[in-house]
Amino acid sequence: ELPVLLREYRPPAWRVDHVDLEFDLGIHRTRVDARLTLRRAGPAGEPLFLDGEGLRLVSIALDGRPLDVTEYRLDEHGLTIAQMPDGAVLHTCVELDPSTNSALQGLYLSGTPEHGFLLTQCEAEGFRRITFFPDRPDVLARYTTTLRADPARFPILLANGNPAGTGLLDDGRLWARWDDPHPKPCYLFALVAGRLEVLERAFVTAEGRAVTLRIYAEADAIDRCGYAMDALERAMRWDEEHYGRCYDLDVFHIVATHDFNMGAMENKGLNIFNAKYLLADPARSTDDDYRHVEAIVAHEYFHNWTGNRVTCRDWFQLSLKEGLTVFREQQFSADMGSHVLKRIEDVQLLRRAQFPEDAGPLAHPVRPDRYSAIDNFYTATVYDKGAELVRMLAGRLGPAGWRRGMDEYFARHDGEAATVEDFLAALGEANEVDLRGYLVWYAQAGTPQLLASGRYDAAHRTYTLELRQHTAPTPGQDVKQPLPVPVRLALLDAGGQPLPLRGASAQAAVSECVVELRDAQAAFTFVDIDRPRAASLLRGFSAPVRVEAGFGADDLAFLVRHESDGFNRWEAAQQLARLAFDRVLAGDLRAAEIGVWVSTVSALLDDNRVEPALLAELLTPPDALELAERCEPFDPAAVYRAREFLEKSLAQVTGARVAARHGQLVEAEQGALDGASQSRRRLAGRCLGLWMRADPTAAAEVAARRAAQAPNMTERLAALTLLAHHGAPQAEAALGDFAARYADDPITLDKWFALQAQIPAEAAVERVAALRADSRFNLRNPNRVYALLRAFAARNLVAFHRPDGAGYALIEDCLVELDAINPTTASRLAATLKDWKRLEPTRRVLLQASVERLAAAATSPDLADILRRTLA
Ligand code: HT7
Ligand code: ZN
Secondary structure, rough: OEEEEEHHHHOOOOOEEEEEEEEEOOOOOOOEEEEEEEOOOOOOOOOEEEEEOOEEEEEEEEOOEEOOOHOOOOEOOEEEEOOOOOOOEEEEEEEEEEHHHHOOOEEEEOOOOOOEEEEEEOOOOOOHHHEEEOOOOOOOEEEEEEEOOOOOOOOOEEEOEEEEEEEOOOOOOOOEEEEEEEEEEEOOEEEEOOOOOEEEEEEEOOOOOOEEEEEOOOOOOOHHHHHHHHHHHHHHHHHHHHOOOOOOOOEEEEEEEEEOOEEOOOOOEEEEEEEOOOOOOOOOOOOOHHHHHHHHHHHHHHOOOOOOEEOOOHHHHHHOOOHHHHHHHHHHHHHHHOOHHHHHHHHHHHHHHHHHHHHHHOOOOOOOOOOOHHHHHHHHHHOOOOOHHHHHHHHHHHHHHHHHHHHHHHHHHOOEEOOHHHHHHHHHHHOOOOHHHHHHHOOOOOOOEHHHHEEEOOOOOEEEEEEEEEEEOEOEEEOOOOOOEEEEEEEEOOOOOOOOEOOOOOOOOOEEEEEEEEEEEEEOOOOEOOOOOOOOOOOOOOOOOOOEEOOOOOOOOHHHOOOOOOOHHHHHHHHHHHHHHHHOOOOOOOHHHHHHHHHHHHHHHHHOOOHHHHHHHOOOOOOOOHHOOOOEEEOHHHHHHHHHHHHHHHHHHHHHHHHHHHHHHHHOOOOOOHHHHHHHHHHHHHHHHHHHHHHHHHHHHHHHHHHHOOOOOOHHHHHHHHHHOOOOHHHHHHHHHHHOOOOOHHHHHHHHHHHHHOOOOHHHHHHHHHHHOOOOOOOOOOHHHHHHHHHHHHHHOOOOOOOOOOOHHHHHHHHHHHHHHOOOHHHHHHHHHHHHHEHHHHHHHHHHHHHHHHHHHHOOHHHHHHHHHHHH
């Protein structure tokens, strides 16, 4: 199939003013009547084309007149009517079978035919599997939806918008009508029908609108929705206070399902959530789970303005809603917890997922200029790098300017489908600055490298910072442009205090400033300044770049000890660990850098001013996926071993202290959810991890007790993971107990699958193969596929990359089967194969052969597209 190109965008030839949908719902047969009020928007004579896939057309009529088969054409992509008046009502009636829809796009069944419920997923192109329609985001219409079904089987009937009546028909069926007054693209359409319980709360917006908030879930899950409800209320208030955005319907509904391809979906007034990101309770949820629920509830809610009220003109603009909404969610989560820890978490995610994507064969710009399968572009680049671009823009404008710019964006484009250019124009014009220079960030793939060097001139008392940028070629983009790179910085004295900064044309001195590198290189001079002990660069990670400042271990150790910016303190510890890692990998096990890292971070254990969660992060070397990026060619087992050497070196020095600290931290543990308790648990987990390496016998005994008895899931899971990953004698019994205890809870059982998938031992291949064959595994359930297979392929450096290729063969085998079931899940799993070219030769040959076989066998456009680009 030919790719869709950004430069070929054309406005729609037909607009739809109103959509009247009627559903006669059944698990095996659903009938959809659609009446579209159509208006010509393009040149006279242009045919009407409506997307439609897998639909059985029952009848078709134009302005009430049934059409003859010669008056329309049907193919596998849709329906064409050549002769059309300029305005008309088109009535189509189609039938579909939700029970056989294993792709989980369009209308499908969650759970079993006997007990499950019906729901929809339309983003990106699922609406065309429900009815014939111009399935593109720039066709905005008002929808009325009527649902009819057997009330015994489907007592709850939900769709977008406000309730507009319900009752019983003469034949005993239940009907419910929903009216959505806000024009929306069809990807935001949703319905839900089934037997569900409800949690309800009243909310009054700052504008005085009374809103009923309802969360629906199956009976065994409804008691676990309270935290999500609280999070929703917090998010609604926060958006009012920080962006002046109020909710705009009388009801806001959320529904939980265990069968979902992604995290959640922001359908207008009817969000649908993967249960994993909605349900939470103290006995079964970790602190990370709680944070994810809060963040994703907020993310979907924030889409009501950034995505729904202002939507995207086309799917190339996906980051316009996703990058912006991730950024808003990051701001919210930081306000709800710790700004420093949230920034660390965001940057870790960027480095583990987005930087490798940007450096490999699947690299693409935040705004791609072509796609073959749009579902493959819901990526870390579009979401997380996109959020970093928004963060740079917000930083450039400052808090008041950012708010002014966003107000202008909403004022200009409410009810419209916008572009990245529209966004930059609204932000810039509201503040009288030209932000078009940032368009290059949207158009250019690859992570820029920033080279920094500082020079002090004692005679003139000046400090000059030289910055250079370079972006390596990426697939299809050989030549790169310089980007505007904001660098937030301070210059520190020997006590770690910021020195007063004055530019050459200086007015008042500041303790921190932002310089913007616009060209390939530039120099920035600060005058009248003492000799700095160290430069603190890219504070708060002010741009998504890799920095190379040539700092040695002593400079970095100084920053770890003295840096006042919490994020940069952590960053210095990470850089120091990276230097140590490079030495270990080179075989220099006695290198000074290793000792400096160990002594610097271990000393922090005695500093009770360091907040426990931050201390846990300071004591942790970068993730293996980040470190892997430093190796060319990439030997996964060697990366694992080198990182483990660092862990053990630190453990040897800290052994007794971390054991004692662990004891203190868990002594008073009650499982409370406040920030301080969560922070203590994070450090307890880290201490136990180090202790496990220092004294495996003693630590494993404690871990076995905590896995069985700790009063919270965070500790239980951390302890169980350590037992399993360190091959402790207690591991198998503890794994068995855990599985038995949570046998009825799919979300918790997924944790059990995922932790075993990541056991860093070659024998984990056989374990994963056995788990795949286990009756509890189900290839039709995306959460289970991600828990077992994606965790294995993405995170198990030792077993997935076993030199005999057994790990590759296992995933290859699963992918062939999965492609026929669920192409979205298959291509997300296949994206883990992207690094084959960087591997050392033995593994490279094996993985390449596997990817080639898969590419030849792939049947879905999604999987074929990922594999073709992976091989290119
Ligand atoms: N906007 C949502 C995207 C989404 C999706 C995309 C493709 C296939 C299935 C999907 N489910 C949800 C998620 C979000 O809020 O970013
Ligand atoms: Zn989103």
